[in-house]
Amino acid sequence: MGNKVRPVIQMTVAWSQYPEFTHGTEGGLPLLPRGWAPKTLLATVRQLKKLGLRPGGHDPVAVLYGYSSKGGQWFAPLYLIARAKPMLPMTPNRWRSIAKANTARRCCPVCGRDRGYIIPPSLGMCVPCTEAGENTNASNENGADPWAA
Ligand SMILES: [Zn+2]
Known part of the structure; x- marks a missing residue:
């Protein structure tokens, strides 16, 4: 050899x-x-x-x-x-906390919806919220529905 x-x-x-x-x-x-x-x-x-x-x-x-x-x-x-x-065994509690953490990363902090994807840290919110914010941010400043009161 x-x-x-x-x-x-x-x-x-x-x-x-x-x-x-x-x-x-x-x-x-x-x-x-x-x-x-x-x-x-x-x-x-x-x-x-x-x-x-x-x-x-x-x-x-x-x-x-x-x-x-x-x-x-x-x-x-x-x-x-x-x-x-x-070794740390994967207990039901550990699975649950991992699932919870993943859910938290998919949840938009603005609308609170689980978007099914990780919220981009650069946006800090889901894509629909980002777009909504860009389109209507100014008009929403005074409340979405001026007739509500
Ligand atoms: Zn959102």
Whole structure:
């Protein structure tokens, strides 16, 4: 395959109190060949996801690498499972608040109608309101219906 042989180096790592064997470093992080990462301590983002976890703002502590079937090398950051945070589940309440936020963005602040599209921030109101404002703004200043009172 022509891949360069990486030297085995013993170094201090984040997941053990003892120096561990690695294949050197990649981007300043301990580099581990596939199969070397302790499965109970380290996980890639994809593996975290399977556990219902996410990095939660923590930086990776190591890099996993391997070779694809075509011989290309791949790298994947490894995170400490102990530091990972639970993935936020999409509860009915979360769906509702997202739907609410989307509805709010579609609602025109002038006429209050859900226009079915995001109100352009440049206009600050829906298109019919913008047009109505441009056409009748002056005549509406004194009230839409002069005979109402
Ligand atoms: Zn409107």
